[in-house]
Amino acid sequence: MVVHIGVILIAVALAASNSYTHSQELSLKKGVVANYGGHTFELIGFRETSDDRRTEIAALVSIDGGEAYAPAVSKYKAMGMNIGTPSVKTSFAYDLYLTLEPPVKVTSDAAKIKVFIKPMVMWLWIGGGLMGLGTLLSAFPGRRRRPTDPTSARVPEAVDA
Secondary structure, eight states: OHHHHHHHHHHHHHHHHHHSOEEEEEEEEBTOEEEETTEEEEEEEEEEEEOSSEEEEEEEEEETTSOEEOOEEEEETTTOOEEEEOEEEEOSSEEEEEEEESOOOTTOSEEEEEEEEEETHHHHHHHHHHHHHHHHHHHSOOOOOOTTSOOOOOOOOOOOO
16 A cells, blocks of 8 residues: 555656746846746856866855855866756755756856756655555565454353352
C-alpha cells in the first residue's frame, strides 16, 4: 500500500510540475530589484574563478532579499564552449531555478537571468522515498496468520451453580 501511495504522489507531482512550470528572462542591473512570480531578484555582483580546466563566471543574485544564489557559466579550455550551471532554491511547494544567459562580463553591471518556477519537485523525491520504504516493508513482511491456523473460539460464559 505504501508503494502505491508513492506512485500516486509521483504521478501527481510530475503532472503538476510539467503543467504549471513558468519561466521568464530578467535583465538585472546591480542594485535594481526585479519582480517575477511573487519573488524579488537583485543582482549583487559577479564572481570569477579559474583553474587549469575552466573559467567560471557566476552572477550573485539575491532572492527575496535573502541568501545570494550563484548561477554560472563555465568555459572549458579544452572544448572552448560555454556550459551553464543553474542555481536552485528548493521548497516543499516549488523549486526556483536561475540560469545565467551568456555573454557574461565580470566588469558589467548587468546580467540576463532566466528564472524557472517548477511546482511540486520536492514531492517527486518524497514519493520516491515512499516507494523505497514500501519496497523495504514488503521485502520483510511481519508475521501473518496462515489460513490453516486455528482461530480463537469464544470462551463460553461460566455458569453459576
